[in-house]
Every structure is written in structure tokens, then in C-alpha cells.
Amino acid sequence: xxxxxLSTASRNEYVDITAQVRAAVKEAHIEEGLCVIxxxxxxxxxxxxxxxxxxxxxxxxxxxxxxxxEGKNYAxxxxxxxxxxxxxxxxxxxxxxxxxxxxxxGTWQGIFFCEFDGPRKxxxxxxxxxx
Amino acid sequence: xxxxxLSTASRNEYVDITAQVRAAVKEAHIEEGLCVIxxxxxxxxxxxxxxxxxxxxxxxxxxxxxxxxEGKNYAxxxxxxxxxxxxxxxxxxxxxxxxxxxxxxGTWQGIFFCEFDGPRKxxxxxxxxxx
Amino acid sequence: xxxxxLSTASRNEYVDITAQVRAAVKEAHIEEGLCVIxxxxxxxxxxxxxxxxxxxxxxxxxxxxxxxxEGKNYAxxxxxxxxxxxxxxxxxxxxxxxxxxxxxxGTWQGIFFCEFDGPRKxxxxxxxxxx
Numbered sequence: 333x334x335x336x337x338l339s340t341a342s343r344n345e346y347v348d349i350t351a352q353v354r355a356a357v358k359e360a361h362i363e364e365g366l367c368v369i370x371x372x373x374x375x376x377x378x379x380x381x382x383x384x385x386x387x388x389x390x391x392x393x394x395x396x397x398x399x400x401x402e403g404k405n406y407a408x409x410x411x412x413x414x415x416x417x418x419x420x421x422x423x424x425x426x427x428x429x430x431x432x433x434x435x436x437x438g439t440w441q442g443i444f445f446c447e448f449d450g451p452r453k454x455x456x457x458x459x460x461x462x463x
Numbered sequence: 464x465x466x467x468x469l470s471t472a473s474r475n476e477y478v479d480i481t482a483q484v485r486a487a488v489k490e491a492h493i494e495e496g497l498c499v500i501x502x503x504x505x506x507x508x509x510x511x512x513x514x515x516x517x518x519x520x521x522x523x524x525x526x527x528x529x530x531x532x533e534g535k536n537y538a539x540x541x542x543x544x545x546x547x548x549x550x551x552x553x554x555x556x557x558x559x560x561x562x563x564x565x566x567x568x569g570t571w572q573g574i575f576f577c578e579f580d581g582p583r584k585x586x587x588x589x590x591x592x593x594x
Numbered sequence: 595x596x597x598x599x600l601s602t603a604s605r606n607e608y609v610d611i612t613a614q615v616r617a618a619v620k621e622a623h624i625e626e627g628l629c630v631i632x633x634x635x636x637x638x639x640x641x642x643x644x645x646x647x648x649x650x651x652x653x654x655x656x657x658x659x660x661x662x663x664e665g666k667n668y669a670x671x672x673x674x675x676x677x678x679x680x681x682x683x684x685x686x687x688x689x690x691x692x693x694x695x696x697x698x699x700g701t702w703q704g705i706f707f708c709e710f711d712g713p714r715k716x717x718x719x720x721x722x723x724x725x
Contacts, residue, residue, distance in 0.1 A: 333626065333693040364464065366499055366592050368628055368689050372700025374644040379551050382505040387538035388547045394538075395548050399530060399661060407649035407656075416650050417657050420641050424703075425689045427499050427556045429590035431464040436588055438503025441555075457698055459691035461628050461725050463592050495595065497630055497723050510682050513636040518669035519678045526668075526679050530661060558630050558687045560721035562595040567719055569634025572686075594723050 334359065334458040340450035344397065346379075346389040347445040353428075353458055354435060360460035363433050369426045370457040375415035375449035377422035378456070383442025396421075415448035422446055430460065465490065465589040471581035475528065477510075477520040478576040484559075484589055485566060491591035494564050500557045501588040506546035506580035508553035509587070514573025527552075546579035553577055561591065596621065596720040602712035606659065608641075608651040609707040615690075615720055616697060622722035625695050631688045632719040637677035637711035639684035640718070645704025658683075677710035684708055692722065 334356040338347055349369075357367050369378045382388040396418055406413030426443065429436040437443070445456055465487040469478055480500070488498050502509045513519040527549055537544030557574065560567040568574070576587055596618040600609055611631070619629050633640050644650040658680055668675030688705065691698040699705070707718055 333691055333698060364590075366497070366590060366628070368691055370689070370691050370698065372698065372703060374642075374650075374700065374702050380505075380555050381547055381551055385539060385541075387540065388505075388544065391537045391539050391544040392548055392551055395531065395535075395544075396551075400657065404657075406653045408647060408653050409649065410647075413650065413653040413657075416643055417654055420643055420654055420658075421552055421683055423554060423685060423688075424642050426554075427501070427558055427689055429464055429499055429501050429588050431588075431590070436464065436501065436503065436590070438505065438586075440505050441503060455700075457691050457693075459626075459628060459693070459698070459725070461592055461723055463590070495721075497628070497721060511636075511686050512678055512682055516670060516672075518671065519636075519675065522668045522670050522675040523679055523682055526662065526666075526675075552683055554685060557685075558632070558689055560595055560630055560632050560719050562719075562721070567595065567632065567634065567721070569636065569717075571636050572634060592723055594721070 336456040339453050340447040343450050344393050345447040345450055348442050349445050350442040353443050356458040357435055362430050362460050362462050364463040365430045366461045367428050367430050368459045371424040375412050375419055377419045377424055377446040378426040379422050379444050379446055380441050382440045384440055412449040418448045467587040470584050471578040474581050475524050476578040476581055479573050480576050481573040484574050487589040488566055493561050493591050493593050495594040496561045497592045498559050498561050499590045502555040506543050508550045508555055508577040509557040510553050510575050510577055511572050513571045515571055543580045549579045598718040601715050602709040605712050606655050607709040607712055610704050611707050612704040615705050618720040619697055624692050624722050624724050626725040627692045628723045629690050629692050630721045633686040637674050639681045639686055639708040640688040641684050641706050641708055642703050644702045646702055674711040680710045
């Protein structure tokens, strides 16, 4: 299993980690199989979405913030209950098939680390499985 | 990896692809393992839910449309920001265990392609992994 | 594939199944690979989130109930349309990498069965895949 590290700069942030995941898949020397990108944190997530127009993630960030507001009167005393809920909605694991030695991403797809309680130092695990 | 193709007829639509995925699992000749159904598009998703009463997906479509409205003033200029957000909420990959040579779906479960920006021609990847 | 069984006591409930999943991984004797925890029901889900402070899941339960209210005028006649929608939002499958013979969970992460239409008897499948 490969571990990536990254630093986020703001509370809600989407970091494109496609290149690092591609490198981990190359290192794993797998022709056909599966790659699972995993976030070991409870206030962050992994997602796949458009990597071309940054306004897509601006809309995702704004709308997710409207659905799960930061300032609500939550029970959890650490002030990041919204981040836990966002993490559950997006999910901490992203499987992507590997075919012909490469990630089977669509033309417009990138892999993103979703920070919901930054800025922080974060880890991401990449596990590749042979078919 | 097996590729399925399908055509959707409306903007928001849920297409039952269980039979095609079952056929791909049979072709893969796997007794125990995992099947990952993957959508390479950023305005669509894959989900598992009830395949018996069509009113379940009517409710899912209506309620998801209420949570992520189509007409909002989004930044993304292509008019499909809602579809990108829905895709992130539902997820583009669905793992289903394979046991005794077949998908370990529950009695009422079917596998559905979720179209959020149709009508379009779409692809779905099916990758099977041996235990 | 290993099958777990559990009973839920209320309509909306989050049951920590981390210990049972850990035991299934130990039984599978896998050093490096993947574990997929799968819920074969359409009104429940699997998620990973904080296992330390129970107020986190109180907030998740309350907020998810606000986003997808139980009493709305849904088409599905069984009175559990909200549970189907919640299941689609959280997802019925959770992949977690296995490394050095154990689940690669983060410090604060636990694996939870999410009941949205209890009380019921439920099954959970655990499938482990070697790298």
C-alpha cells in the first residue's frame, strides 16, 4: 500500500491528486485490476469529478456548504460536525478500475481529496489489487 | 474489463443494468471475488437500490432534485452543475461482492446507472477481481 | 465471503461493526489487499466515521433526517421512501484497504452499519481480496 501526504490551505478545499495516484498505479505494475484511494480521516473524503473547469468544484463546495451548514447548533463540541456529515455523504474510499496498466478514468475525470476541516496535514492511502 | 453502453432518454433517469452486469460476471468466471461497476462520466453515477417498485426511484429522483435544484445560480457555465453535484453525492463506483460465481445482491437490490444530464450515450465499466 | 448478522432497536441507528469486520479480516489471512463491507438491504447503508464521540453520529442522524424527512409525501407506499434515499446517499458498500494483515482504518475511524428503517434483523457481507 502506498501512502500520499498533502497539506490543505483552507477549511473547505478540493485537491487534485490524480497525478500522484497515477504514479502509485505505475509503481504497482498491474495490468488489470483495481485501485482504491482511501482517506483515513473522518472530516475529509475522496471523490472523482471534473478536472477541467474549476467552477465545478466551486459549485460543489458552495452547494455542499448550503446542504450541511457550518454554523448549525450541532451536538459535537469540536465545531466540525458539518465536516463529519460531509465526509459521510461523499465517502472516504474511491475505487477506480485499472485496465491496460492505467486508471480507467473518463476523459473529464480527476481524483480529488476533499478537505472539510482544514487547513491540515493529511494522508491518503492507495491500494492496488491485481485481477 | 468489460464495457457496457447505454442510451438515456431524459435528463434525470435511472437505468437498471443488473442483467448486463450479471452477464459480465458470468463471463469473468470468478467464484469468489469482487465486481466494481464504474461510471467514467462526471454528470452521472452508479447506485444500488430497490428494483421491485418503480416508485422508489421516482422518489429518489424527485427528492435529489429538491436537494440539488437544476435552476440555481451556479458558477459552472454549462448548465449542468447540479448533475456534477449529484454525481459526487451518489458516487461513480459501486463495488458488489461476488460469491459462488454470482453477485451477492440482496433480494430487492438492483444495480442502476443514474443519469443526471441526459439524454446521452453513456459507458459503464465492469471490472471483476478474483479473491 | 463472511456474513455478519445484527439486530437494530430503532428506526434510525448507527451500529459499530468494526470488531466483527476486524475478526473477518483476521480469519481471511490476508497480508495486503482489500476488504469490502456490503449491506444487502435497500433501506440501510455502510459508512466509516468517528468512533470516539457518540455525538458525531447523533449529528449525522439528525442532519440526515432534516435533509431527507420521514413524513414527506413520497410516491412509494411503504412509508420508508426516506430510508431508500438515505441508503443511496450513504451507499451500501464500503471498501477499506488491508495492509500488514489489518484494516487500514485511521485513528478515529470505525465501520458502521446505518439502519434507516428499523428495528430489523440485518445481514452484512464481508469480502476480503488478496493483492
